[in-house]
Amino acid sequence: MNNKELIYKAKKVRENAYAPYSNFLVGAALLTKAGEIYTGCNIENAAYSPCVCAERTAIFKAVSEQEKEFKAIAIVGGKEGADKTSFCPPCGVCRQVMREFCQDDFLIILEGEEGAIKEYTLKELLPESFKADYL
Ligand code: THU
Numbered sequence: 001m002n003n004k005e006l007i008y009k010a011k012k013v014r015e016n017a018y019a020p021y022s023n024f025l026v027g028a029a030l031l032t033k034a035g036e037i038y039t040g041c042n043i044e045n046a047a048y049s050p051c052v053c054a055e056r057t058a059i060f061k062a063v064s065e066q067e068k069e070f071k072a073i074a075i076v077g078g079k080e081g082a083d084k085t086s087f088c089p090p091c092g093v094c095r096q097v098m099r100e101f102c103q104d105d106f107l108i109i110l111e112g113e114e115g116a117i118k119e120y121t122l123k124e125l126l127p128e129s130f131k132a133d134y135l
Contacts, residue, residue: 001031003119006074007111010054011085013039014076017054020044026054026077026088030062033069038062055094059101072107073098087112095126 006029014027019042026042040057077088104123111117
């Protein structure tokens with residue numbers, strides 16, 4: 001599974017996003033260490049606070065299937081109706097959820113408007129993070 005294939009899966013599941021309030025559609029494809037893929041889209045709610053991001057949908061789907069070993073996630077986002085997706089870094093809540101299940105070298109793969117791919121480790125996007133070791 002290469003980056004392009006993972007991004008393709010994220011784009012595909014983005015089509016299922018339910019975002020009638022922001023009209024910002026996001027898709028994520030999570031790769032496990034065993035090579036399985038769990039996908040997720042954002043799902044919004046009229047009460048706003050129950051909205052969930054694509055990344056957490058994918059991670060929670062995986063964890064609910066007893067999968068907790070993750071290698072990478074691809075994320076794509078963009079306004080509904082726009083012909084291109086744009087660079088969509090994960091929100092702080094999703095970074096903290098990644099911290100719960102993923103190691104420092106977990107890869108976060110993002111695609112910009114012109115198809116340029118950016119790759120970050122979880123440590124880069126969430127340095128000095130709070131985790132179970134502190135409890
Ligand atoms: N969103 C995601 O799904 N993932 C991100 O990384 C950033 C934001 C969603 C949440 C909300 O439904 C919409 O995008 C606008 O913030």
